[in-house]
Amino acid sequence: MSILVIAELDSHGVKAATRSAITAASQLGEEVHLLLAGSGVEGIAAQVASINGLSKILLADAAEYAHGIAENLTPLLVQLAPSYSAIVAAATSFGKNLLPRAAALLDVAMVSEVIQIIDATTFVRPMYAGNLNATVKAPAGLRILTIRPTVFEAAAAEGGSAVVENIAAAAYEGDTGKATWVSRDLVQLDRPELATARVVISGGRSLGSAEGFSATLTPLADVLGAAIGATRAAVDAGMAPNDSQVGQTGTVVAPELYIAFGVSGAAQHVGGIKDSKVIVAVNHDADAPIFQVADYGLVADLFTVIPELTAALKG
Amino acid sequence: MKILVHIKRVVDYQIRPRPTQDGKDVELTNVKMSINPFDENAVEGAVRLKEAGVATEVVVVAVGTAANQDVLRHALAMGADRAILVETPAVVQPLAAAKYLKAIVEREAPQLVLTGKQAIDDDAAETAQMVSALLNWPQATFASKIDIADGKALVVREIDGGQETLSLSLPAVVSVDLRLNEPRFIKLPALMMAKKKPIETLPAAEFAIAAPALEILNIAEPPARKPGKILNSVAELVAALRAEKVVS
Numbered sequence: 001m002s003i004l005v006i007a008e009l010d011s012h013g014v015k016a017a018t019r020s021a022i023t024a025a026s027q028l029g030e031e032v033h034l035l036l037a038g039s040g041v042e043g044i045a046a047q048v049a050s051i052n053g054l055s056k057i058l059l060a061d062a063a064e065y066a067h068g069i070a071e072n073l074t075p076l077l078v079q080l081a082p083s084y085s086a087i088v089a090a091a092t093s094f095g096k097n098l099l100p101r102a103a104a105l106l107d108v109a110m111v112s113e114v115i116q117i118i119d120a121t122t123f124v125r126p127m128y129a130g131n132l133n134a135t136v137k138a139p140a141g142l143r144i145l146t147i148r149p150t151v152f153e154a155a156a157a158e159g160g161s162a163v164v165e166n167i168a169a170a171a172y173e174g175d176t177g178k179a180t181w182v183s184r185d186l187v188q189l190d191r192p193e194l195a196t197a198r199v200v201i202s203g204g205r206s207l208g209s210a211e212g213f214s215a216t217l218t219p220l221a222d223v224l225g226a227a228i229g230a231t232r233a234a235v236d237a238g239m240a241p242n243d244s245q246v247g248q249t250g251t252v253v254a255p256e257l258y259i260a261f262g263v264s265g266a267a268q269h270v271g272g273i274k275d276s277k278v279i280v281a282v283n284h285d286a287d288a289p290i291f292q293v294a295d296y297g298l299v300a301d302l303f304t305v306i307p308e309l310t311a312a313l314k315g
Numbered sequence: 316m317k318i319l320v321h322i323k324r325v326v327d328y329q330i331r332p333r334p335t336q337d338g339k340d341v342e343l344t345n346v347k348m349s350i351n352p353f354d355e356n357a358v359e360g361a362v363r364l365k366e367a368g369v370a371t372e373v374v375v376v377a378v379g380t381a382a383n384q385d386v387l388r389h390a391l392a393m394g395a396d397r398a399i400l401v402e403t404p405a406v407v408q409p410l411a412a413a414k415y416l417k418a419i420v421e422r423e424a425p426q427l428v429l430t431g432k433q434a435i436d437d438d439a440a441e442t443a444q445m446v447s448a449l450l451n452w453p454q455a456t457f458a459s460k461i462d463i464a465d466g467k468a469l470v471v472r473e474i475d476g477g478q479e480t481l482s483l484s485l486p487a488v489v490s491v492d493l494r495l496n497e498p499r500f501i502k503l504p505a506l507m508m509a510k511k512k513p514i515e516t517l518p519a520a521e522f523a524i525a526a527p528a529l530e531i532l533n534i535a536e537p538p539a540r541k542p543g544k545i546l547n548s549v550a551e552l553v554a555a556l557r558a559e560k561v562v563s
Contacts, residue, residue, distance in 0.1 A: 067479075070444070071453055093474040097456045100409070100444035109410050109527040112439045122532070127438055128332045132341065133537050136529040178453035179483050182469070186477035195475065199561070224562065232493070242459070242494060243476055248438065249353075249493060251475070257561040267331060274540065278561050280552065286545075296555050297545045308549040313562060 001085035002031040002055070006077070008068070008094045009036075013044045014051070016196050017090035019154035022053050024147040025088045026155070027117045031055045034162070035080065037073055039066035045164045053155045054162040061166070067181040070098045077102040080167075081142055086120075091146035092195075103144045110144035111136060115151045129248035130271030149195065150254035150275060187241050189227075194244060197227035200255045200276075202246055205233040206262035206302065213239040216303065217261070220310045229253065231263050247272035261302040265290025282306075316463070316485075317372045318361040319425035320395065321416055321446075322354035324379060324386040325436040332436075334534045341436070341534060350386040353431025355393075357491045359498040360461060361429050362394035369463050372396050374423055378415045379406055384514060392501045392509035399423075403519040409437075411526035413445035418522050420450060425486065427468065432457045432490040443490035453483040459494035 003025040008015045014036075025032045036048055037060040045059050058080070064072040077087060077098075087102065089095035091113040103110035116124035121138045123145065194200065201221055207213040213234065221228050230240035232247060246253055247269040258276035262283060263269060270293050273279060281294035282305050291297045298305060326332050327347040335342050350358075364370040375390040377383040378401040387398035401415045420428060428447075433440035440456075447454035459478070460471035468483045473492050483489075546552050556562040 069481075074448065093457060093472075096440050097444065097454075100441035101448040101454065103441070104410060104413055104445035104448035107410075107527065109408060109529050110441060111529060112441060126537070127534070128326070128341070128436060129438065130537065131332055132334060132534050134531055135533040135535075136531055138529060139527045177484070178487075179455070179481050182480040182482050184474075184477065184479045189476075193476070236494075242473055242478070248435070249433075257556065257559075268328070274537070278556070278559050279540075279543075280556070291543065291545070293540055294543045295540070295559075296552060297543055298549070298552055299545065305549055309552065312549055312553045 001083070002033050003028050003086045003088060004058075004080060004084040005032060005034050006087065006089040006095065006098065007034050007036045007048065008090060008092060009038050009041065009044075014048055015090070015092070016154045017092050017149035019051060019157065020149035020152040021088050021090040021147055022051060022155040023152040024114065024117060024145075025086070026053045028086055028120050030085060033058060033084075035060065035076075037065040037076060039063050049162040049164055050158050050160050051155055051162070052159040054160050057162050057164045059164055059166045067184070068094050068098070069179055069181060070101045071179045073098055074101045074105060078105050081106050084142070086143040086145060088145045088147060090149045092149065095146045099144055099146055106142060106144070108142050108144045109139060110146075111138055112146050114145050114147045126271070129268050130274060131267060148252060150252055187243055191221060192225065192227045194227045194229055194246070194251045194253060197253070197255050199224045199226035199257045200229050200246070200253050201226045201259045201261065202229035202231065202263060203234055203240070204231040204260075204262040204264065205237050205239070207234065207239060210239045216306055220306050223310050223313045224257075231266075231269055260290055260294070261306065263290050264288045265293065316370050316427065317374065317423065317425040318364060318370045318427045318429060319420060319423055320354070320357050320361045320373060320375045320390065321428065321430035321442065322358065322375055322377050322386055322390055323351045323431070323434045324348050324377065324383045325351045325434055328352055328435055334536065338533050338535055339531060348382070348385070350389050351431050351434045351436075353433060353435075353491060353493065355498040356493055356495045357429040357431050358390045358393050358395060359496045360491055363496065364461075364463065365394065370427075374399065374425065376401065376416065376419050378412045379403055381516075387514050388509050389501070391512040391514075392505045393499060395512075397512055398514040400514055400516045401519055401522070402516050408526070408528045409439050409441035409445055411524060411528065412442050413449055414524045414526055415519065415522060416442070416446045417449045418524070420446070427463070427485060428488045430488075430490050432492050440490075443488050447488035450486075450488070453487045454489070455481050455483055455487065456490045457492045458489050459492045461489060461495070
């Protein structure tokens, strides 16, 4: 038997999170195949075939697989499942939307957001916003997992030579027509993606306004090549876009350097940053809980610290 | 249109949970419990659809121990019409919850099932997708906006990097994000009124449902980070970051 990884696509090809899922799948000790399902994806099959660690690409190219609609992809997964001992995807909004739907139809108790693979059936996953870790054993038979992409290094994009097998014709079940994709509105970023950035700087509500948020943090982010994150409070106040929220209900990050400006450090936020290599907190409140997880803290006004820090790092 | 809202009773979000002594479970003795915050958004969303004349009835459902009565009362006080408790001896995992929920949906025949996008205890984010699959209904997860018109639900979803809009044919299942709304504050008269609203209790045994479940081997706090240092100046910070080799 083998492991099936589900590829998540964007306009550039396969997302880095999928390559993390391939790394995790490799740890299960069997051959790893990749399901590349989408519309007009034939062109990227060759590119995907060179990802290290894959032995086969299942290419399912059909109009109804466009936009990653779960209702249309699930029948394909159910059909492929008997040939596999595990189905794995990254715990992104795509993977979290799709895999539970397949798990229910296959009557499998799935394991979500795996952060450690102990053996082929034993996994560690976070609960309670990362305050607790549970070690769980999946029942015998098919395993269905989403893995947290920040804890598994992305498989190298080069070095593999998987065979490509076209399965679209065999698997075609037709568009279920129950859910129709209308539109997608992606925030255009000219800086690294939050989930995979090497450096992340983030701000809380004390930045004051949307203009203030951007004007204060952007120069430092530019110097550091950093992604910009935000707390829920800052997002709710309309100071930063929703998808910049870091924490239990937003994006979980684990960069080499995380700098929190004016962030108090609620458990829901800390749960999303605590695997960062170095955490720095700048807050004028010396009692802010963020200082309990910070490697380096500065009790100071962020509006004076940020320009000073930007200047120091430039020079 | 009838809306069914699935809610869960969880450790209050402000409480820091601890493992039990044997490390097999989470300590729940004398711990403040509340309605799962995302489920509160789902109840609020349903009640607003009723107030807008879109929905005619809002039924809340919990699957769990008898203690769930309190969160069902909370939902009734927010404006739900009646409540159903599927009473199980212990907290159930998402696949089992989805199967019980499917049985209730088949009995109640709602046009829309709403629930939170995830419960803040197990953080699984699975139940909505699972019940949707079992019913063979369309799903929209992580919803921040729901419009019902012409037998369809137009749903805006929060996705990585932005938002996506889906059109679902009804009946459908929608799991909601915190952005959907700001749940109302419950006033005392509403709380008193809620005591008169019915809660129907159905023992789990009536359903004869079996679901595979994960075996929990251990629950523990993650390894603690090493204690940090408070620095005195930006210069010290820059020096520290250079020493860590995280900035150039």
